[in-house]
Amino acid sequence: MLFRSTRSGLRIVGPNSVGIIHHQRRFSLSFTPEVRYARITAGAIGIVSQSGGVCNSLTQALNRGVSISHSLSAGNSCDVDVCDLVSYLAEDDDCRAIALAFEGVEHPERLVQAGERAFAAGKPLVVFKFATGSDGAAAALSHTGALAASSAGYTAALSRMGAVLVPSYHALVETAAFFAKAGRPKAAGVATVSSSGGFAVLSADQAEARGVPMPQPDPVTQQKLDALVPEFGAARNPCDVTAQVRSDPMMLVNCLRAMFDSPLYGAVLLPFFYAKKNNGDLIQQFSQAAADAGKIGIAVWVTDWHSGWGSEELEHDEHIAVFHSMDACMQAVAAWQRWDRQLRDAGRRAPHERLAPPEAAQAARSAILESTGRSLTERASKDILALYGIPVARDRLVRDAGEAIAATAAMQGAVAIKLESPDILHKSDAGVVRLNLRHERDIEAACAEILANVARHAPDARINGLLVQEMAPQGVEIMVGARVDPAFGPMVLVGLGGIFVEVFRDAAIELAPVNRAQALGMLERIQPQKMLAGFRGLPAVDREALAGVICRLSELIADQRGLLAEIDVNPVICAGTRLMAVDALLVRTGEQAG
Numbered sequence: 290m291l292f293r294s295t296r297s298g299l300r301i302v303g304p305n306s307v308g309i310i311h312h313q314r315r316f317s318l319s320f321t322p323e324v325r326y327a328r329i330t331a332g333a334i335g336i337v338s339q340s341g342g343v344c345n346s347l348t349q350a351l352n353r354g355v356s357i358s359h360s361l362s363a364g365n366s367c368d369v370d371v372c373d374l375v376s377y378l379a380e381d382d383d384c385r386a387i388a389l390a391f392e393g394v395e396h397p398e399r400l401v402q403a404g405e406r407a408f409a410a411g412k413p414l415v416v417f418k419f420a421t422g423s424d425g426a427a428a429a430l431s432h433t434g435a436l437a438a439s440s441a442g443y444t445a446a447l448s449r450m451g452a453v454l455v456p457s458y459h460a461l462v463e464t465a466a467f468f469a470k471a472g473r474p475k476a477a478g479v480a481t482v483s484s485s486g487g488f489a490v491l492s493a494d495q496a497e498a499r500g501v502p503m504p505q506p507d508p509v510t511q512q513k514l515d516a517l518v519p520e521f522g523a524a525r526n527p528c529d530v531t532a533q534v535r536s537d538p539m540m541l542v543n544c545l546r547a548m549f550d551s552p553l554y555g556a557v558l559l560p561f562f563y564a565k566k567n568n569g570d571l572i573q574q575f576s577q578a579a580a581d582a583g584k585i586g587i588a589v590w591v592t593d594w595h596s597g598w599g600s601e602e603l604e605h606d607e608h609i610a611v612f613h614s615m616d617a618c619m620q621a622v623a624a625w626q627r628w629d630r631q632l633r634d635a636g637r638r639a640p641h642e643r644l645a646p647p648e649a650a651q652a653a654r655s656a657i658l659e660s661t662g663r664s665l666t667e668r669a670s671k672d673i674l675a676l677y678g679i680p681v682a683r684d685r686l687v688r689d690a691g692e693a694i695a696a697t698a699a700m701q702g703a704v705a706i707k708l709e710s711p712d713i714l715h716k717s718d719a720g721v722v723r724l725n726l727r728h729e730r731d732i733e734a735a736c737a738e739i740l741a742n743v744a745r746h747a748p749d750a751r752i753n754g755l756l757v758q759e760m761a762p763q764g765v766e767i768m769v770g771a772r773v774d775p776a777f778g779p780m781v782l783v784g785l786g787g788i789f790v791e792v793f794r795d796a797a798i799e800l801a802p803v804n805r806a807q808a809l810g811m812l813e814r815i816q817p818q819k820m821l822a823g824f825r826g827l828p829a830v831d832r833e834a835l836a837g838v839i840c841r842l843s844e845l846i847a848d849q850r851g852l853l854a855e856i857d858v859n860p861v862i863c864a865g866t867r868l869m870a871v872d873a874l875l876v877r878t879g880e881q882a883g
Contacts, residue, residue: 300373306364307341312351313358313383321345321360330607332470333358334462335384337374339366339391347390350462353596354604356469358383370394375403379410385469386413388461389452392420393443397776401446408451408635413468413628415453417461418443441782442774445798451631453624457617464621467610471585474555474629478504479587479622480548481527481558484534484541488560488591489527491615499619500818501626503527504553513547542574549582556622558587560615564597572602572609579608586610589618634806641804644840645677650848652676657852662711663877668756670873674858677841681870684758690736694729696757703727703760705871706735708743712750714874719746725760761871764864765820765830769839771801771846771856773878779850781843783811783835785820786860801843808836808843828865835863838870854878 302309308319313333321341333356338344344362351357359381361374371391378384387407394400407414421440447454455464479501481492496503503526506514514524517540523529528548534541548557559575561568572588579586586609590600595613603611612618653673660669671681685696686709697704708721716722720742723735736755743750768786773779781803784796797811812832815821823829838861846856855876862869 301368302362303364304367305341307344307362309362310348310360311358311383312360319360319362321348330356330605332356332385332466332607333383334386334388334465334469335359335361335378335381336462337361337363337371337378337387337389337391339363339371343390347388347462350466354601355462355466356605358385366395370399372396372399372403375400375414376406379403379407379412379414384412386415386465388465389414389416390458390461391416391418397443397446401450404447404450404452408632411632413453413465414447414451415455415461415465415468416447417455417458418447441772441780441798442777445774445780445800446777448798449800451628451635453628455624456620460617460620463612463617464624466604467585467587467612467621468625468628470607470610471556471625473632474626475584476553476555477626478502478553479556479558480506480551480554481560482530482541482544482548483527483560484530484532485560485562486523486529486531488562488589488615489523489529492558492560492589492619493527495615495619496622498616499623500813501619501622506548507551507553510547510551510553514544517544517547538571541571542578545575545586546578546581549578549584549586554584556585556587558589558618560589560591561599561603562591564592564594564599566598568599569602572599572606576606576608587612587618587622589613589615591615641802643802643844644837645844649676649678649845653845653849654852657849657875657877660711660877663879664711664714665875665877666709666711666753667707667716667873668709668753670856670875671870673845673875674842674870674873677845679838679841679858679870680868681873682758682761684756686754687757688754690733693732693736693755693757697726697732700757700759704732705758705760706732706739707756707758708739709753709756710743710747710750711753713743713747716872719743758871761862761869762864762867763827764862764867765824765827766860767830767835767863768796768857768859769842769861769870770796770858771842771853773846773850773854779843779846781811781839781846783808783839784815799843802847803840803843805833805836805840808839809833811839812836830863831866831868834866834868835861838868852877 307321310317310319335358336347341362344360348360363371378387404414455461481489483489505526518524518530519533522531528544530541530544545557548554575586588603588609588611590611590613603609653676656673675681687693687696703725705724707716713719721739726732726735766786769783771781779801780798781801782796782798797814799807799811821830853875857874858870862871
């Protein structure tokens with residue numbers, strides 16, 4: 290097939306593909322039964338999928354009124370792959386946004402290039418990636434023949450090129466349809482108008498959880514609401530007009546228009562919690578208000594009658610985007626606002642300005658090459674961090690309890706004592722760490738316990754000595770790490786550290802190196818944000834200082850990508866403006882380990 294394609298110049302889709310359909314032009318090269326050429330609106334989305342079954346499944350959104358311009362399945366991709374299909378849709382005017390569902394691609398850099406074409410065209414690329422776990426990745430290899438690179442690598446690369454990643458399969462079409470209809474936001478705020486107080490509150494809860502601003506009305510809008518909403522309602526944002534709308538239906542419409550007219554709101558949300566026959570009038574008035582303002586109306590269809598009166602009419606409407614849960618809605622709105630910021634910043638993106646000293650790269654390289662084994666010890670790892678200007682805790686390597694006592698006295702404060710061994714990577718699990726030691730008897734006991742535990746749990750471990758380290762002040766624990774992805778190269782990540790690494794399993798990831806603005810953006814994605822703002826009396830994290838640490842670590846992994854496989858700095862203690870890395874692990878590449 291490849292030979293015939295090369296000789297004829299024709300491109301080949303497949304094998305193992307359901308083919309391609311252009312619904313707008315009523316063109317089909319597919320064995321899919323019952324191909325539907327539904328009415329296509331200006332806000333149509335193009336669907337791209339490796340799997341034919343997934344492509345068909347997503348395309349059936351046509352039956353509920355979603356406008357779909359193309360359904361394109363790549364299959365096993367002996368020639369044309371999803372990268373080619375995304376590139377094609379980036380230049381097709383019949384498609385306003387692209388919905389991509391895929392498992393992995395053989396050449397990830399081609400996907401990045403396709404995404405960059407879509408971003409340059411101002412066309413949203415909305416992505417759901419299968420095969421995010423190890424079992425899923427193995428299945429992807431056998432199903433499509435594609436190389437499933439790490440999920441983290443795809444996340445970082447797709448985010449960098451302006452793609453919108455959705456957390457679930459069912460969010461893909463909704464989010465893409467929203468982007469296709471919404472265009473660019475005219476303001477950051479969102480307003481909710483509802484005749485149900487419960488759903489008004491739910492919208493505010495989900496907006497807060499997703500970081501979507503819902504500012505209170507400006508004076509002009511407030512005056513309008515006060516004149517419309519009964520005293521037992523809520524003339525605010527979210528606005529609860531109450532069930533009084535049954536006797537005065539125009540009250541709801543006029544409140545919607547007041548919110549649309551406000552310069553604070555780029556979108557106005559209306560929950561549809563009851564499907565009824567006269568929904569058509571409200572939909573028409575809601576649509577007209579959105580069109581007159583040049584803004585997007587958002588209908589959250591929260592009734593459990595999924596195909597009830599008005600549902601298909603809403604999907605068809607060019608000025609109203611539809612979601613089936615408040616959570617999915619606010620996730621999409623938050624992504625819409627981030628995407629718009631990326632577009633605005635694209636033209637003025639500053640080049641990377643190195644923070645680490647220029648001589649750090651060669652000094653670190655020499656230190657890594659001098660080390661033995663797969664991993665560097667904690668002390669050697671922190672020495673390399675210090676070369677890059679990352680603040681680390683003071684420590685001293687000692688041989689016995691007597692030297693530990695002397696080192697503690699010199700530090701003039703409480704200390705931690707740890708085993709220093711290249712063979713024990715997770716010291717807490719092995720019971721070879723003791724904290725908050727001051728007195729001689731406690732130091733002697735700690736040294737004895739550490740040596741006894743290593744003899745019991747890892748009798749063959751090489752022991753360099755005991756590390757006496759100053760105790761860090763109380764603060765928020767942050768994990769900063771880096772790795773070299775086999776497909777995408779060096780990456781840096783940040784999340785909550787200490788025990789919270791296991792609790793939240795959530796990290797912001799970027800391709801390395803990053804600049805200060807990108808590092809600050811990573812901190813904005815850490816959940817929960819209240820940990821960074823100060824928690825249980827702890828001082829707020831100095832984000833500028835922590836961003837500097839992230840930048841420097843990203844430069845380290847970028848410089849040493851041929852020598853290092855991973856870096857783990859956990860935790861960095863953030864006590865206000867004072868930051869201190871108290872533990873670190875550098876892992877060499879398999880080729881370099883001796």
